[in-house]
Amino acid sequence: MTELLMKDFVDRAALERLQLERMQNTLDRVYNNVPFYKQAFDSVGVKPTDLKRLQDLAKFPFTMKSDLRNHYPFGLLASDQKDVVRIHASSGTTGKPTVVCYTQDDLGIWSETMCRTLEAGGLTSRDIVQIGYGYGLFTGGLGVHYGAERLGCAVIPMGGGATEKQLLLIKDFGTTAVCCTPSFFTHLIEVAEKIGLDFRQTKLRVGFFGAEPWTDAMRTFIEEKSGIKAFDIFGLSEIIGPGVSADCEAHNGLHVFEDHFYPEIIDPDTGEVKAPGEEGELVFTTITKQAMPMIRYRTRDISSLAYEKCACGRTLVRMSSVKRRSDDMLIIRGVNLYPSQVESVILDVEGTEPHYQLVVTREKAMDELEIRVEVTPQVFTDEVKVLENLRDLLSAKVKQLIGISAKITLVEPGTIERSVGKAKRVIDLRHS
Amino acid sequence: MTIRQLSIFLENRVGRLATIAKILGDAGQNIRGLSVADTQDFGILRLIVDNVNEAAAVLRQHDVVCHINEVIAVEVANTPGGLAKVLSVIVNTKINIEYMYAIAEPKTANPVMIFRFSDPQAAGEALRQAGMNIYSEKDLLQG
Structure with a gap:
């Protein structure tokens, strides 16, 4: 066990003492260095010294994505500009991107937590890691890159896209681990089949998939189709990037690197902190980051926390894998729907593949949901009835499990756009 | 067959x-x-x-x-009652016709019907015994 990995097995009482000390320091720093935080704390009458126990964090105000935008680009810096060594940004769909800055120490934290993420999936310095996340302003590529390098792996900085080249390198370079979005990996599986490449005949044995919500059904699909082990990785650039929490062999939630990122679950409507085990919105406070600490940052991701020791022996709290983001939620005729629910339904039916899209329209003030699913050779025969049965089965399952009537449209393979990054699962035409 | x-x-x-x-x-x-x-x-x-x-x-x-x-290709007489004669053979076998369509066959003035039967082998045998002209793939496509 490496020295880094031991941090995942720390005594919880010692961990909490460390968290409290780090949290107090962070609150003190942001209060004195960032006008936004001073004003936010003052407006609710709370001072850094009011944090006597970890639970006291609930007295402090939340930080939202809009706060980052309002202080674009560097208004939330807690360090001197000269200490910033890296700037990343997430694509802003509404104009300005969300900017995050890193000091040298921050990059150290990031590569450490990413390294621990890869170790939790069983990687060692002997592995060859192919990175299929985008490089550039997006944190995915470089985040995983630095973590894999820190672990001593051989890193292939492939970046996103270039499907056939990815497959060529997996085969020729003897890639043992791949990191990309789960939807991109399903695309790799599809193209590999087409060109006659069997992953079981390559050295590939493990994949780290993140940057979009995915389901257990998708894990099963990926593992059965490719023969590799699939691990969920979680992160967001506002907190650090990938490497906020990591899946282990037990697949029983993702271990949060709590010595750097302190998680809470809140009721998204009232902001009240929820008890362990209860589901709600995930909130993070960074307790070591220097350049741009985040205090109670609201992720919009829905999860829950489990503090019981994991079967893998790690003592770090587990967050349930993020199946849905409150931002992704569709409200259709008053019913809440997440694309991941549809994914589970589809993959539960024999012979289907995770190529699907939700199209929402409004006709005469009524929302209509169409679910487009690709027909596969496995389910197709000469009979109309077989296809009609498939369509009716999917429709009945959606109705039963989600409580909404949807029109199922069977489409030809390859007609739903393949993502080389984050999958676009929903086309909402109601407001266009 | x-x-x-x-x-x-x-x-x-x-x-x-x-x-x-x-x-x-x-x-x-x-x-x-x-x-x-x-x-x-x-x-x-x-x-x-x-x-x-x-x-x-x-x-x-x-x-x-x-x-x-698998389907069965049967030559049907180009006269009134030609199709009825073919179908009457099938009626007695309790084999279902799932669908059928006609194709052109340049070698004969008669149309050729393609039948999808619930049991193609048994239907083909019954038609053959009734003296119908059943095309093999070779006859139909290469002849």
Whole structure:
């Protein structure tokens, strides 16, 4: 066990003492260095010294994505500009991107937590890691890159896209681990089949998939189709990037690197902190980051926390894998729907593949949901009835499990756009 | 006794049939006969082609979902009652006709009917015993 990995097995009482000390320091720093935080704390009458126990964090105000935008680009810096060594940004769909800055120490934290993420999936310095996340302003590529390098792996900085080249390198370079979005990996599986490449005949044995919500059904699909082990990785650039929490062999939630990122679950409507085990919105406070600490940052991701020791022996709290983001939620005729629910339904039916899209329209003030699913050779025969049965089965399952009537449209393979990054699962035409 | 037919999944979208016809044409596959079963949302195109294996392979390269299955090709007399005579043989066997369509056969003045039976082998045998002219794949496509 490496020295880094031991941090995942720390005594919880010692961990909490460390968290409290780090949290107090962070609150003190942001209060004195960032006008936004001073004003936010003052407006609710709370001072850094009011944090006597970890639970006291609930007295402090939340930080939202809009706060980052309002202080674009560097208004939330807690360090001197000269200490910033890296700037990343997430694509802003509404104009300005969300900017995050890193000091040298921050990059150290990031590569450490990413390294621990890869170790939790069983990687060692002997592995060859192919990175299929985008490089550039997006944190995915470089985040995983630095973590894999820190672990001593051989890193292939492939970046996103270039499907056939990815497959060529997996085969020729003897890639043992791949990191990309789960939807991109399903695309790799599809193209590999087409060109006659069997992953079981390559050295590939493990994949780290993140940057979009995915389901257990998708894990099963990926593992059965490719023969590799699939691990969920979680992160967001506002907190650090990938490497906020990591899946282990037990697949029983993702271990949060709590010595750097302190998680809470809140009721998204009232902001009240929820008890362990209860589901709600995930909130993070960074307790070591220097350049741009985040205090109670609201992720919009829905999860829950489990503090019981994991079967893998790690003592770090587990967050349930993020199946849905409150931002992704569709409200259709008053019913809440997440694309991941549809994914589970589809993959539960024999012979289907995770190529699907939700199209929402409004006709005469009524929302209509169409679910487009690709027909596969496995389910197709000469009979109309077989296809009609498939369509009716999917429709009945959606109705039963989600409580909404949807029109199922069977489409030809390859007609739903393949993502080389984050999958676009929903086309909402109601407001266009 | 049976011949092989190619069934193709067709999304109900403009130009799909034309696309498939072009893929087969470019691959040098002659379409000898066809039928389309359509529902509101999708259709199944059924084809008799020169070489069913090659046609299926080239379509699959273009991500077209297809399936090869067995049908019976029967010559039907080009006179009143010609079809009735064929069908009367089947009625007595309790074999179901799932669908049927006619194709042109240049070698004879009579039309050739393609039948999809619930039990192609048994239906073919019954028709043969009744003296019907059943085409083999070789006779129909290469003769």
